[in-house]
Amino acid sequence: MRHRKAGFKLGRNPASRRALLRGLVTSVIEQERVITTVTKAKAAKPLVDKMITLAKRGTLHARRQAAAFLQTPGAVRKLFDKLGPRFMPRNGGYTRVVRLGWRRGDGAEQAMLELVGSELVKRAAERRRRREERLKAMREGREPEESEKN
Numbered sequence: 001m002r003h004r005k006a007g008f009k010l011g012r013n014p015a016s017r018r019a020l021l022r023g024l025v026t027s028v029i030e031q032e033r034v035i036t037t038v039t040k041a042k043a044a045k046p047l048v049d050k051m052i053t054l055a056k057r058g059t060l061h062a063r064r065q066a067a068a069f070l071q072t073p074g075a076v077r078k079l080f081d082k083l084g085p086r087f088m089p090r091n092g093g094y095t096r097v098v099r100l101g102w103r104r105g106d107g108a109e110q111a112m113l114e115l116v117g118s119e120l121v122k123r124a125a126e127r128r129r130r131r132e133e134r135l136k137a138m139r140e141g142r143e144p145e146e147s148e149k150n
Contacts, residue, residue, distance in 0.1 A: 008043040021047055024113070026071045028095070029079050032121070033114035041097045041113040048113070052094045055084030086117070 010017050024044040027034045029051065036044075051069065054062040058080065067076045087094050093116065100110040 008039055010040060010043060022069060022071055025051060025069070026075045028113055028115065029070065029075045029083065030072070032118035033112055035100065035110055035112050037103075038097070038099060038109045038111040041111040044113060045095050045097060048095050048115075049092065051079060052083055052087050055079045056088055058084055083115070090116075 008017075010020065012020065020040070021044055024034060024036060024040060025047045028044065028048050047069075051066055054066045063076065063080055066079055067073070070076050070079070096114060096116055098112045098114065100112055102108065103110050
C-alpha cells in the first residue's frame with residue numbers, strides 16, 4: 001500500500017530527479033512552455049507555481065531562493081522582471097498541463113506544461129510584428145506580400 005507516500009519518483013534516484021525537475025522548471029520559465037511526459041509535467045507544475053510565488057514577493061531573499069533552484073541567471077531575471085508582475089493579480093494557478101497524445105517512439109503520453117496567458121503574449125507579439133511589416137511596406141510604397149497580409 002502507498003499510504004502517505006506523496007510525490008513522483010520518475011524512475012530516478014533523488015539527485016537525478018531533482019536535476020531533471022530543476023531543468024524542466026528553468027525551461028518553462030525561459031520559454032513559457034515545454035513538451036514532456038504527463039508525469040514529469042505534473043511533477044514540475046507545483047515547482048513552477050512556487051517559483052512564480054517567490055517572484056511575486058520580489059524580496060532579495062526570494063530572489064536568492066529562486067537563484068538557488070533555477071539553473072540560469074537569465075531565468076531568474078525573467079522570473080522577477082516579467083513573470084512576477086504579470087501574475088501579480090492572479091492568486092495561484094499559473095500553469096496548465098495540456099495532454100498532446102502519445103509519443104511515436106515509445107508510446108509515452110506527451111503533455112505541454114505552459115504558463116497561463118503565454119499564448120496571448122505570443123499572439124500579441126506576432127500581431128505586432130505583422131503590423132510593423134505592413135507599415136514598413138506602406139512607407140516604401142509597395143503592396144504588402146501575401147504572407148504579410150495574414
